[in-house]
Amino acid sequence: xxxxxxxxxxxxxxxxxxxxxxxxxxxxxxxxxxxxxxxxxxxxxxxxxxxxxxxxxxxxxxxxxxxxxxxxxxxxxxxxxxxxxxxxxxxxxxxxxxxxxxxxxxxxxxxxxxxxxxxxxxxxxxxxxxxxxxxxxxxxxxxxxxxxxxxxxxxxxxxxxxxxxxxxxxxxxxxxxxxxxxxxxxxxxxxxxxxxxxxxxxxxxxxxxxxxxxxxxxxxxxxxxxxxxxxxxxxxxxxxxxxxxxxxxxxxxxxxxxxxxxxxxxxxxxxxxxxxxxxxxx
Numbered sequence: 001x002x003x004x005x006x007x008x009x010x011x012x013x014x015x016x017x018x019x020x021x022x023x024x025x026x027x028x029x030x031x032x033x034x035x036x037x038x039x040x041x042x043x044x045x046x047x048x049x050x051x052x053x054x055x056x057x058x059x060x061x062x063x064x065x066x067x068x069x070x071x072x073x074x075x076x077x078x079x080x081x082x083x084x085x086x087x088x089x090x091x092x093x094x095x096x097x098x099x100x101x102x103x104x105x106x107x108x109x110x111x112x113x114x115x116x117x118x119x120x121x122x123x124x125x126x127x128x129x130x131x132x133x134x135x136x137x138x139x140x141x142x143x144x145x146x147x148x149x150x151x152x153x154x155x156x157x158x159x160x161x162x163x164x165x166x167x168x169x170x171x172x173x174x175x176x177x178x179x180x181x182x183x184x185x186x187x188x189x190x191x192x193x194x195x196x197x198x199x200x201x202x203x204x205x206x207x208x209x210x211x212x213x214x215x216x217x218x219x220x221x222x223x224x225x226x227x228x229x230x231x232x233x234x235x236x237x238x239x240x241x242x243x244x245x246x247x248x249x250x251x252x253x254x255x256x257x258x259x260x261x262x263x264x265x266x267x268x269x270x271x272x273x274x275x276x277x278x279x280x281x282x
Contacts, residue, residue: 001015001022001023001024001025001040001057001059002024002025002026002046002049002056002057002058002059002060002069003026003058003059003060003065003086004024004026004028004031004032004035004059005031005059006116007059007085007112007116007119008024008026008057008059009031009034009035009116010116010117010119010120010145011057011059011085011119011120011145012024012035012038012040013035013038013120014119014120014144014145015144015145016035016038016039016040017120018144020141020144021041021053022035022039022040022041023040023041023042023043023048023049023052023053024036024040024041024042024043024049025042025043025045025046025048025049027069029042045073046069046070046072046073046076047073047076050070050073050076050077050080051076054079054080054081055080055081055083055138055141056080056081056082056083057083057085058082058083058084058085058086059085059086060084060086061086061087062086062087062088062092063084063086063088063092063093063095063096064088065086066084066086066096067096067099074103075103077100077103077104077105078103078104078105079104079105080104080105080106081105081106081107081108081134081138082100082105082106082107082108083107083108083109083110083128083138083142084096084107084108084109084110085110085111085112085126087111087159087162087163088159089159089163090156090157090159090160090163091156093109093155093156093158093159094154094155094156096109096155097109097130097155106130106131106134107130107155108128108129108130108131108134108135108138108155109128109129109130109155109156109157109158109159110126110127110128110142110158111126111127111158111159111161111162111163112124112126112145112146113125113126113127113146113162113165114146119145119146120144120145120146121146122147124145124146124147125146125147125148125149126142126145126146126147126148126149127149127151127157127158127161127162128142128148128149128150128151128158129150129151129152129153129154129155129156129157129158129159130153130155130158131153132150132153135148135150149161172201174250175250176197178241178246178247178250178251179193179197180193181244181246181247182240182241182244182246185244185245185246210272211272214270214272214273214275215272215275220266220269220270220272220273220275220276221269221270222268222269222270222273223270224270225270225271226267226268226269226270226271227258227261227262227266227267227268227269227270227271227273227274228262228267228268230258230271231255231258231259231261231262231267234251234254234255234258235255235258237251237254237255238251238252238255257274257277257278258271258274260277261273261274261276261277264276264277
């Protein structure tokens with residue numbers, strides 16, 4: 001394991017608990033102290049870490065960090081399977097896979113979809129992509145840190161799934177904070193909003209299957225919640241936010257999607273017609 005931030009340390013602990021021998025290295029050596037005390041083996045150098053095992057897991061800030069760490073010892077990469085669990089773009093992931101292949105290593109790209117404290121539990125799940133035979137060979141080992149979801153041979157696919165779901169996650173969190181700021185202008189504590197927000201998010205969940213059906217079919221029947229009606233609501237949210245004196249970046253972006261959908265002739269179509277705007281087809 002190379003990279004011992006909270007996520008890397010959580011993975012090490014999961015592997016140690018499952019009875020695996022784990023060798024660790026981190027640029028800030030002191031970050032290894034706790035996991036070494038728990039039973040991990042400390043590598044003095046990156047080359048020592050690579051020499052210890054065939055399977056190498058990376059948990060780094062981004063893919064550039066991979067080059068920074070591995071390039072000086074690239075001769076030691078031959079014959080290794082590198083599971084890169086760092087975050088970056090799908091295209092940079094593909095380039096990294098080619099870089100490793102040129103040095104005799106195979107890369108499986110991964111994206112861990114849970115926070116560090118959930119790693120190794122039944123709730124943990126991880127997207128992977130890369131050569132299927134290689135993935136299948138190491139899948140039992142990868143299962144220790146979370147439920148593996150293999151997405152295909154293209155190394156960029158795991159990263160694409162990862163970023164797509166984080167897009168949903170981060171936007172949802174920002175939306176809650178914006179909602180809390182809006183009611184907060186009347187002195188309402190955010191905690192008062194939480195039960196209602198949870199109910200609303202449950203309603204959102206019930207809408208996803210139908211939304212996906214519309215998106216995949218390219219048909220957006222607007223019998224209920226058409227873009228014109230939802231756009232009017234988006235306009236009211238934007239106006240309320242302006243009147244309240246809070247940031248309007250998020251509601252303005254949402255309203256713009258509805259405006260563009262209506263301008264493209266989707267006013268009487270379902271709100272899901274915004275997909276055509278978002279993907280640049282309207």
